[in-house]
Amino acid sequence: MAxxxxxxxxxxxxxxxxxxxxxxxxxxxxxxxxxxxxxATAIRKLxxxxxxxxxWKGPPTREDQESPRRIVAxxxxxxxxxxxxxxxxxxxxxxxxxxxxxxxxxGDPLGPISDWIAEERQSR
Numbered sequence: 001m002a003x004x005x006x007x008x009x010x011x012x013x014x015x016x017x018x019x020x021x022x023x024x025x026x027x028x029x030x031x032x033x034x035x036x037x038x039x040a041t042a043i044r045k046l047x048x049x050x051x052x053x054x055x056w057k058g059p060p061t062r063e064d065q066e067s068p069r070r071i072v073a074x075x076x077x078x079x080x081x082x083x084x085x086x087x088x089x090x091x092x093x094x095x096x097x098x099x100x101x102x103x104x105x106x107g108d109p110l111g112p113i114s115d116w117i118a119e120e121r122q123s124r
Contacts, residue, residue, distance in 0.1 A: 012052040015088055029089040036084045046081040
């Protein structure tokens with residue numbers, strides 16, 4: 001059985017990949033909760049997640065890391081911390097507006113990538 005990462009070791013990418021349920025949307029955001037062992041660890045984790053997000057997205061549009069309720073945010077991403085809890089909210093991209101369209105999948109757009117992966121698998 002695969003071992004999961006601890007809360008302390010989870011990266012922003014880990015949370016974004018493994019953390020969201022597709023149908024969980026509140027106020028236009030998907031969210032994920034990351035309970036930490038204590039407040040000090042949560043504060044450090046917020047800083048780590050924010051640094052990772054800055055590397056992707058540049059400077060945040062909103063930031064408050066001085067009050068008991070901390071936030072680092074961009075228009076489509078928020079990382080919040082209060083007490084020992086962290087919440088990451090990502091604005092829903094609403095892929096459903098185009099994902100199911102016939103033109104989206106016309107001509108097997110991902111077939112060449114599947115072929116490429118199969119070729120690599122066979123060459124091992």
